[in-house]
Amino acid sequence: MRLRFGKSWRSGKPADAEPALVIVDKVKSAMRLVALNAPARAFGFHRGQALAEARAIQPALEAVEYDPRADAVFLGEIAGWADRYTPLVGTDGNDGLLLDITGCAHLFGGEATLAADIVTRLKRQGIAARAAIADTAGAAFAAARFGGPAVVPSGEEAAVLKGLPLLALRIQPETVATLERVGIKRIGQLLGAPRQPLAARFGPKLLQRLDQALGDEEEAISPDRPMPELVAERRFPEPISLLSDIAAVLRSLAATLARRLDERGIGGRRFELALYRVDGVVSRAEVGSGRPLRDPRLVGELFSEKFAMLGDEIDAGFGFDLVRLSILATDDATPAQIDLAGETDGEADLGRLVDRIGVRLGTDRIVRLETGESHVPERSGRAVPAGADARRSPIWTEAWADEPIDRPLRLLARPEPVETLAEIPEGPPLRFRWRHAFFEVARAEGPERIAAEWWREDGFTRDYFRVEDRTGQRFWLFREGLYGRDEGLPRWFLQGLFA
């Protein structure tokens, strides 16, 4: 029966059901295989093979086009996940991660356990990975990619590298090809060779890579994410998922950090909460504060605003097994002196308000007004985030006692064109139409000529009029361009509303 009907879809293990899959990209004017999974390798396909050739052997072969951008995003996500082990995570090429675990391994039960933990957890997420730990980034690279041991013992780098191919040194394929032509195929052959001729023939890069792999030369990895100044975290054997639990953990982490901030006399300006879900997804929330913060209650408040705003965006799924609170930026914080009038209290209260609104609505949505460096109205005022430090106190032009107020209280987002129905040359309009409504001009004052900055090519000279209509509403109109000088002009615009 089985033979006749073929294999039942129930009987196979999921691994058996996995079809051969290859990733193809256009290389040398042909679609070629750039990556393949195990079943595809089992057919005898290899990298660089033309897709047409592979399809001739296996017509049902599934091919997916190479998408480097999606790969990079995915690698970035894994890097974000990997910072549960260490804050220093850098991407290595387009398919590797480099973790600086100095001082972290003991938290995970030693180096071997740490490496195994990474691979197991990734495998659970459906990602096949190899990991190696070594004293140098170069040695770890070679061991992970070219079949070295999972943990390269300290000082044994040369011994491990000796038998590995030259590509394991992270050098250009061209250099490798040249070296192979002269018979050097293994790293071991380079170790004993005289350095001078090697440098002369193949450039300083080869020796630098060799020294880096052996630990004779320092190599720093550049982390993808900013290095936090202070970190507190908690791991859970049983994942947590309730928002109230997270808030409680957050408060206790903030309390831990508060003590350390206190010791140093600083406060946090930017905080990041990272929630590591059991299935590998990491949710991050960042809040900023206008003043250095220490009080765990205030930090908790800011994050609860953030959660209120994020709402359903944080999906707890099967729960979080690691919660980490990092402080990304700090500032000196001297304990505020509270005078008897409680004036400082009011200021602190105001700072907290600005922070809360900034977190909930976005820091660019609560602004201070500052002067701009221009006479052109739309550039003469600026809005700067209220949470940012004040650059200087702007000097505003006030109106003299005996002169009228010549600037409107409100400025439209952009000047709106108006139709002027009757006009005297060089004078204000008699009637105008704005947003489908007619306005009869009763009185007008002007013009006030405001020329565009000389360095702007597109600027026209504007003549501004303060105009009052018959019902007493006051508007700021301008005529753009000069009669007789500018082509197709003038045009009229309404830019502001007076009190």
Add this chain to the structure above:
Amino acid sequence: MPQADLHALRREIAIIEGRSPVLAESDGLRTDDGPSLGFSGEADSRRIALGVAALDEKLGGGLPLGALHEFRCEETRGTGALTGFSAGILARIVAAKRRPVLWIEEEMALSEAGLPFGPGFARFGLDPGKLLVVRARRPEEALWAFEEGLRCTGLAAVLAVIRGAPRALDLTASRRLALRAASVGVTGLLLRQAGAAEGSAALTRWRVSALPAGTMHGFVEGVGRPAFRAELEKSRLGPTGTFDLEWHHDRGSFAPAAAADPVARPSLPVDRPADAPAVREVVAFRKAG
């Protein structure tokens, strides 16, 4: 009934009605045999005098601080006058309190009438450095920021501009705001751009419209001091009325609008306008659904 008992009862009624007992005593209900605590012209830290005797007298000494006041204009284009009248009040509050103001703009209102313009405020006599401007995306956000602001002891006042009659701004919401304003003592100014006369918990409600500007130096053709018609439509303090005011930026004060106006003024209704029951019914019906 003995005077003391009457006092106690009035206090109790005032508390039930959500007014402060002090306001109750000065709101004109007082009989002639008690000592009058009404408008006496002296400074009161719980009120801000607007600088016009007739108006301040109606308010019992000035606009009460730590309360919610509502201002509305009928049409969007009246936002200039609406902004001007409330900016004048704010300027006086800031001068007295020396604290900043939270100025909230809802996106809809903002796209219609533009953002507060710093140079304009500086010339008007309200230091732009004292303004914290919030741009809220939705009315709900604006009301949330409004309520947060009213809780903040570091502020002199909170002002929010809301367009029309959003669902979020119902009687319950305005009651919340009114209670909040009373709790810490921050004054709340709610500006309703193109807003109808709806029920609200505000202590006073004003309808603001523009008046032809006052003349400066006898230059009748020019546009001089900004002038407004402020109609006190509703007041829990008692009397209502219509006031023609001018803003003097040099003194930072309102003044009665000059009576002699060379420009022919269009005839505007002088009496208090009837409430708009039709609108209210429609709104109530829509909200119930």
